[in-house]
Amino acid sequence: MCPVYKEKDFIGDDMRLGIMQPYFFPYIGYWQLIESVDKYVVYDDVNYIKGGWINRNQILFNGKKQYFGIRLCHASPNKLINEINILDDPIYRYKMIRSLENAYKNAPVFNRCMSVLESILLSKETNLAMFLYNQIKVICEYLHIDTSIILSSQIKKDNHLRGQDKVIHICKIIGADKYYNAIGGKNLYQKEVFDKNNIQLYFLKTHSIKYKQYKQKSFIDNLSIIDIMMNLEVNEIEQLMKGYDLE
Numbered sequence: 001m002c003p004v005y006k007e008k009d010f011i012g013d014d015m016r017l018g019i020m021q022p023y024f025f026p027y028i029g030y031w032q033l034i035e036s037v038d039k040y041v042v043y044d045d046v047n048y049i050k051g052g053w054i055n056r057n058q059i060l061f062n063g064k065k066q067y068f069g070i071r072l073c074h075a076s077p078n079k080l081i082n083e084i085n086i087l088d089d090p091i092y093r094y095k096m097i098r099s100l101e102n103a104y105k106n107a108p109v110f111n112r113c114m115s116v117l118e119s120i121l122l123s124k125e126t127n128l129a130m131f132l133y134n135q136i137k138v139i140c141e142y143l144h145i146d147t148s149i150i151l152s153s154q155i156k157k158d159n160h161l162r163g164q165d166k167v168i169h170i171c172k173i174i175g176a177d178k179y180y181n182a183i184g185g186k187n188l189y190q191k192e193v194f195d196k197n198n199i200q201l202y203f204l205k206t207h208s209i210k211y212k213q214y215k216q217k218s219f220i221d222n223l224s225i226i227d228i229m230m231n232l233e234v235n236e237i238e239q240l241m242k243g244y245d246l247e
Contacts, residue, residue, distance in 0.1 A: 017176035019043055019152070019167055022081065022132035023053040024069060025139075025224040028237075029182060029206035032244050034136070035145045036204060037180050041170060042136065044082040044129035045153040048075055055086070055128065057224035060213060061103040065220060068099060070121075072128060082129035082153055093121050100226070107214045107230035116142050117226065129153070139225065143237060150174075164189045168197050180204055183247070207243035211236070 018037040022044060023030060034040045048054060056069025071087040097118055104110050120138050125131045129151070137149060152170070161169050167189070171179050177198060181189060183205040194201040210219045213231055228237055 014178070015039065015174070015176045016178040016180055017041065017171055017174055018180045019170060020182065021046060021049070021054060022129060022136060023057070024055050024132065025057045025135070025226050026053060027057075027206075027222055028209060028225055028228060028240060029204070029244070031139070031143060031145065031225060032206060032241055033180060033182055033204050034140060034147050034149075035143075035241055036244070036246075037147055037178075039148045039150060039174060039176065041150050041152050041155070041174075042129075042133055043152045044133065045080050045159070047077055048079055048081050048084055048128075050075065050077050054081065054132070057226070058222070059100070059103055059224055060216070060220060060227050061099075063216065063220075065223065066103070068096070068224065068226075070096070070131075075128075081132075082127065084128040085126045086128050086131055088126045090122075096121055104214070104226075104230040109230055109233060113226075113229040116229070139229075142229070143234060143241070164193060168194065168199060171199050172197070178202065180246070186247075202246045205245045205247055207245070209240055209243050211240060 016037040017039050018033045019041040020030065020033060020043060022042050055072055056067050058065045059068045071092060073085045073087055075084050100114065100117060116138060120135045123131060123134055125134055133151060140147065140149065155170060155173060157169055157173055167179065178200045179194060180202050183203045186203050189201055191201045211228060211232055213219060213227065228240065
């Protein structure tokens with residue numbers, strides 16, 4: 001059982017904070033955001049987005065992008081992410097592992113990467129939010145990311161707030177004076193509003209990242225972190241992680 005965090009639990013001094021929904025093996029920009037901050041809030045108590053990246057992503061199979069995901073039980077945009085369960089079917093999970101084996105069995109870092117992915121996919125956890133929270137923690141450890149990871153649902157806050165008002169509220173609870181967001185949120189947040197609340201707002205923009213993909217003549221981008229982990233050693237991934245700008 002995770003603890004419930006209150007304002008007094010956090011003492012911020014030049015603290016950088018990131019907040020994002022949990023996604024299924026997200027692309028490298030997600031991990032850049034986590035690494036760039038001191039504390040990272042997994043937004044698990046917001047509504048599930050159907051057709052998004054919360055329970056699926058894309059891998060490379062026979063030279064083409066292919067969706068790879070986990071099945072959910074009674075998922076609905078009317079439910080919070082932490083109110084949804086994943087299919088509790090060991091056979092299906094082993095099929096997912098077999099799909100990864102078929103896609104990447106000859107990749108340079110297959111054996112080491114596969115043991116990490118198996119530990120995630122064969123987890124006994126059936127709650128979607130906790131499954132993804134565990135996934136984030138495991139991959140952060142693999143990539144040597146030591147950012148403190150916090151579940152949004154474990155923060156005592158005003159859940160009636162929405163949008164940037166809620167983000168600013170969480171920043172104040174945690175004591176963050178810098179808020180980092182992915183570049184996609186540039187139209188959602190206003191720097192002048194954050195400035196009025198004594199919080200500096202930054203947007204992280206991932207560079208155009210390329211790396212050697214096994215047996216690929218032309219690079220295929222915007223794939224799951226799985227593709228990078230299968231093709232590159234951790235020290236090589238650490239160099240790619242530096243490929244971003246703050247705006």
